[in-house]
Amino acid sequence: MDILGLSRHGLTEPFEQWAIVGVLITAFISLLYAWFLRGTVLKHDTGTKPMQEVWNAIRVGADSYLSRQLKTILPAILLLVVALFLSVYVAEPSVEATEEFGANARNIVAFGRAIAFVFGAFFSMLVGQLGMRMAIQASVRSASASRRSFNESLSIAYYAGTITGMLTDGLG
Template identity: 35%
Template sequence: YIWVPTIVGLLAVAFAAYLASYVLRKDTGTPAMQKVANAIFEGAMAFLNRQYRTIAALAVVAAIVVAAVLYLLGQGDQAAKFSLAWHTALAFLIGAICSGISGFIGMYVAVRSNSRTASAATRSLGEALMVSLRGGAVSGFLVVSLSL
């Protein structure tokens, strides 16, 4: 039954992509809105790039520590301990990468949805709510789907 979470995960990724495309197709607003949105976007991306460099280094160190602890404290022959340590560290790194991908895409869409939400609010509050909720939901769906 391994195919069930795989298919559900792929469907959730597809739905997140649909939500992102919905948000990113919306009007970006007036030039003043776009100017503010671009400044926010640049700041958010600079923050994410710096944060992710630090997290990547820490994730590699944590994976090495996890592998070392499992190898040193594991039971069985050395080949079995090495295999368990290596696979666990690799799974940890894959999880960290998936988490990073969902965070980056989620932040990208959320920041890009700001001016689109403001622009939609000039037309109707319902449309603004729809744009903002869908923009925020991208991150949630990606976190869950990539963990499957």
């Protein structure tokens, strides 16, 4: 049995291959559930005019914070990408990498490390950005719902937090 060509990467047991497929399916379902919860949160009203004014100020402040955070983190990411790329020159590629890629093993491993880090950093940033923005969207809706029902307010807040968790599961 060879699902998705995984046996050539050392995953020869059917359980191992199905586990990888299960992880991919779970990630996809997590992203779908996050999208569903997003719609559930956003359907609630945004409250009174004064609530919306405070919410808008919080949103502007959070946008400034996220923008500044991005400007601070991007140079660090770039530095780490270069360091990971160059780290392949500190130690020889593994026997498996040399068998798989031959004479180009060092360059392929270097690019693979750098690209994997960029993907990880991008998805981490995406989860943080979307999570913060969802928390901001939920805050005014939860405050508005608290005027009617503690349960409704708590549900909105819980769903917003669950969205970040599902994004972490789906993209992490």
